[in-house]
Amino acid sequence: MAKLLIKGNDAIVRGAILAGCRMYFGYPITPASEIAEAAAKYLPRVGGTFLQAESEVAAINMIYGAASGGLRVLTASSGPGMSLKQEGISYAAGSELPCVIIDIMRGGPGLGNIAPEQADYNQIVKGGGHGNYKCPVLAPNSGQEMCDLTMLAFDLADKYRTPVFILADGFTGQMMEPVDFKEPKMDSPRHDWALYGDAESKHNLISSIALDPDELEEHNIKLQKKYAEIEKKEVLKEEFLVDDAEYILMGYGIVSRILRTVVENLREEGIKIGLLRPITLFPFPNGRIAELSQKVKKFLVVEMSNGQMVQDVRLAVNGKCPVDFYGRMGGVVPSMNEISEKAKRWISEKN
Amino acid sequence: MAEKVLKKAASFYDSYFRNPSPDKKMTHYCPGCGHGHIHKFIAEALDDFEIADNTILISPVGCSVFAYYYFDTGNIQAAHGRAPAVATGIKRAHPNSIVISYQGDGDLAAIGTSEILHAANRGENITVFFINNAIYGMTGGQMAPTTLIDQRTTTTPTGRNAHNEGYPIKMSELISQLQAPVYVERVTLYDNKQRARARTAVRKAIKNQVNNLGFSLVEVLSPCPSGWKMEPVDAMTWIKEVMVPQFPIGIYKDITKEVQPYVYAKPNPTAAEIRELIEVIPDTDTGFKRSVYPDQYRNPQIKIAGFGGQGVLLLGGALAQAGMMEDYHVSWLPSYGPEMRGGTANCHVNIREIEVGSPMVSNPTVLIAMNRPSLEKFENDVVENGLIVFDQSLIDSYVKRKDVEVLPIPATQMADKLGNTRVANMITLAAYAAYTGIFGKETLYTTLKTAIKKQRLLEINQKAIDTGYEFGMEKKKK
Ligand SMILES: Cc1ncc(C[n+]2csc(CCOP(=O)(O)OP(=O)(O)O)c2C)c(N)n1
Numbered sequence A: 001m002a003k004l005l006i007k008g009n010d011a012i013v014r015g016a017i018l019a020g021c022r023m024y025f026g027y028p029i030t031p032a033s034e035i036a037e038a039a040a041k042y043l044p045r046v047g048g049t050f051l052q053a054e055s056e057v058a059a060i061n062m063i064y065g066a067a068s069g070g071l072r073v074l075t076a077s078s079g080p081g082m083s084l085k086q087e088g089i090s091y092a093a094g095s096e097l098p099c100v101i102i103d104i105m106r107g108g109p110g111l112g113n114i115a116p117e118q119a120d121y122n123q124i125v126k127g128g129g130h131g132n133y134k135c136p137v138l139a140p141n142s143g144q145e146m147c148d149l150t151m152l153a154f155d156l157a158d159k160y161r162t163p164v165f166i167l168a169d170g171f172t173g174q175m176m177e178p179v180d181f182k183e184p185k186m187d188s189p190r191h192d193w194a195l196y197g198d199a200e201s202k203h204n205l206i207s208s209i210a211l212d213p214d215e216l217e218e219h220n221i222k223l224q225k226k227y228a229e230i231e232k233k234e235v236l237k238e239e240f241l242v243d244d245a246e247y248i249l250m251g252y253g254i255v256s257r258i259l260r261t262v263v264e265n266l267r268e269e270g271i272k273i274g275l276l277r278p279i280t281l282f283p284f285p286n287g288r289i290a291e292l293s294q295k296v297k298k299f300l301v302v303e304m305s306n307g308q309m310v311q312d313v314r315l316a317v318n319g320k321c322p323v324d325f326y327g328r329m330g331g332v333v334p335s336m337n338e339i340s341e342k343a344k345r346w347i348s349e350k351n
Numbered sequence B: 001m002a003e004k005v006l007k008k009a010a011s012f013y014d015s016y017f018r019n020p021s022p023d024k025k026m027t028h029y030c031p032g033c034g035h036g037h038i039h040k041f042i043a044e045a046l047d048d049f050e051i052a053d054n055t056i057l058i059s060p061v062g063c064s065v066f067a068y069y070y071f072d073t074g075n076i077q078a079a080h081g082r083a084p085a086v087a088t089g090i091k092r093a094h095p096n097s098i099v100i101s102y103q104g105d106g107d108l109a110a111i112g113t114s115e116i117l118h119a120a121n122r123g124e125n126i127t128v129f130f131i132n133n134a135i136y137g138m139t140g141g142q143m144a145p146t147t148l149i150d151q152r153t154t155t156t157p158t159g160r161n162a163h164n165e166g167y168p169i170k171m172s173e174l175i176s177q178l179q180a181p182v183y184v185e186r187v188t189l190y191d192n193k194q195r196a197r198a199r200t201a202v203r204k205a206i207k208n209q210v211n212n213l214g215f216s217l218v219e220v221l222s223p224c225p226s227g228w229k230m231e232p233v234d235a236m237t238w239i240k241e242v243m244v245p246q247f248p249i250g251i252y253k254d255i256t257k258e259v260q261p262y263v264y265a266k267p268n269p270t271a272a273e274i275r276e277l278i279e280v281i282p283d284t285d286t287g288f289k290r291s292v293y294p295d296q297y298r299n300p301q302i303k304i305a306g307f308g309g310q311g312v313l314l315l316g317g318a319l320a321q322a323g324m325m326e327d328y329h330v331s332w333l334p335s336y337g338p339e340m341r342g343g344t345a346n347c348h349v350n351i352r353e354i355e356v357g358s359p360m361v362s363n364p365t366v367l368i369a370m371n372r373p374s375l376e377k378f379e380n381d382v383v384e385n386g387l388i389v390f391d392q393s394l395i396d397s398y399v400k401r402k403d404v405e406v407l408p409i410p411a412t413q414m415a416d417k418l419g420n421t422r423v424a425n426m427i428t429l430a431a432y433a434a435y436t437g438i439f440g441k442e443t444l445y446t447t448l449k450t451a452i453k454k455q456r457l458l459e460i461n462q463k464a465i466d467t468g469y470e471f472g473m474e475k476k477k478k
């Protein structure tokens, strides 16, 4: 199979175009800028629009406008920029507008640094803006997934009329790996809710307002049903040597790549350990975690944060077995040896 | 009063079915409010130009948040201040639609200053109606950026004080200073004559967009009897006597006769063309035959480090590319950001027979050091029995470790001899490949063709590969 060796950030843009995305609005920020740069290079070539907005606030609202027009739209940012986008994302969730938002995470809080952290989990997976909403969140860990999950994100966004996130980190964005590209999607079906500037669509209204509390509650219930359906149908995960495992390592994104090597090494030492990697962070693989918690001795969760995903793991495990956490912050990437040592200590600990 | 006139235009709904209030015939505006007049002028213009079907109106946050109750057009309700950005998005999505951004003074001149200035500065082909009533109506009469000096509001209870709140902001003046906007006018509504002028301005601003001329903005000095705590009649007098002297009415900019209309023409490529245009057609084949080589060199985890200009990242990229062509699993990870600005660069490359786990190489099995600081920095990270390759011509010290294999190459010297210092990286690559046997020459040649796009540089790099390869083979024999 002929592949192309390219950066994760670049794979996102080409995947997006193949998925039929023709509009990008964004504001540069390291380590997500290559996404804007690739979008600027390729979108106009295929008849699309690239616009560098004056801020992330403007960018997400341009996305809001373009998504109202029923087109597939993309924006990308990191840390501080994601925080700025949150009001607009809440509006898009409320108005049920499909769009794809990329967060290439960097170190925080504040300006922090540009090293790869995973500390935006709570902000992105739990909603982030105001109101009772969540968005599907996909967490790629390779160049191929940067492309494929971006394409999937557009499908999910349209299917459920919701913003969808790609949550990746600086490493996955900067890393080059071989990527195999699919055929471009050529049809762009008309949405019955969108505005096309014509007679057929003019009675549509894009709005997040419902003045009457009963009406707004009803709208919220509808959103919750949608999230429940997403939880039922869209969970994605990857398992590596889990079937006979006594210990389960969990991590997402770049961490899961390190954990895979840790599992390989510890298996060589005769330790029955496996890796469970959530690919979707919302919906979270609660069912599988609950199932495994009945038979394994321990879950070990590793994140480049203060421990955000681990809270969801604990909820799913629900006290059935111990859950340990190891985290590095500030953009420090835990090394394989460091995690192996930690894991071995956990394993030898009596509970 | 307003609602009677409103019914006339066909672009206005007869019954405001979206309004949850039981009375579907009354607008939600207060008696004597200026919003009704402007709504009417807009609706009439949409009728007359027969563009209601194509129009998308953006309602702001403010008293006109429910403008979508009334206009029989496409409607979007936007976040506070962001209507010009939303307008930009939908106009770019559907350039043939007519997009109207309708905003109050808090919306446009406070929270949304950035969005309006930049939409104007980009010359978005949209029409903006800016209702300046010198107060926040919706939230109950707080100060607006356009509130006059000494004007009392609920947040300036003793009157606006320039030392504390600054001066009223003059948006028409500001926006007309920008190069792109084609038409900016300030109008008012205090009598029939002024309303006729306002009506003309509204029509012109919409017509400009129909003619694809660019960005138009009409600012309307508009009464807010409720916020000002005045009778409607007094409100009109206050505009005439107090507001207009501060906000002079008139045309601030009109270059509509001078500009060329925008032309929207976009390519519409086929699937095959798209793949080509976005460059996802691989430029090399894979399936190159793998060499047979000693076990200790298999599945290398390589760290390559040197100065910024030495082509360290390219060397790493070429290794990963070569690996991919032979169907290995590969990854390439650069150091990025400020780390690079210190003048050093490094990257991590994995070439594996099975899936690559961690792309990060903390303990390399192979270190390629192109300068002294890199050798010193990473030497101790190399695994026992690992391989250290280094540029002997730039590094006057030697590897201190005794438990590793060492391959010194006078790479820069050899490159200079070939006539280009910059090919030291390719010499090193080839020497490493030949010495370990990981890649054959055929693979390296093909790799070059994808790594080096400039034909003129290809030849010298090929020579570098030959020279390095030969050097590596020599060393291997020993
Ligand atoms: C982000 C945000 N901040 C504050 C508000 C509250 N708010 C609603 S309307 C408004 C002022 C609107 O004033 P203006 O734009 O002058 O319109 P008017 O009501 O006078 O027509 C404010 C501050 C909001 N909705 N959103």
Ligand code: SF4
Residues within 6 Å of the ligand: B028, B029, B030, B032, B033, B034, B035, B063, B133, B137, B138, B223, B224, B225, B226, B227
């Ligand atoms: S508060 Fe003022 S701006 Fe709002 S509807 Fe009433 S009069 Fe009009």
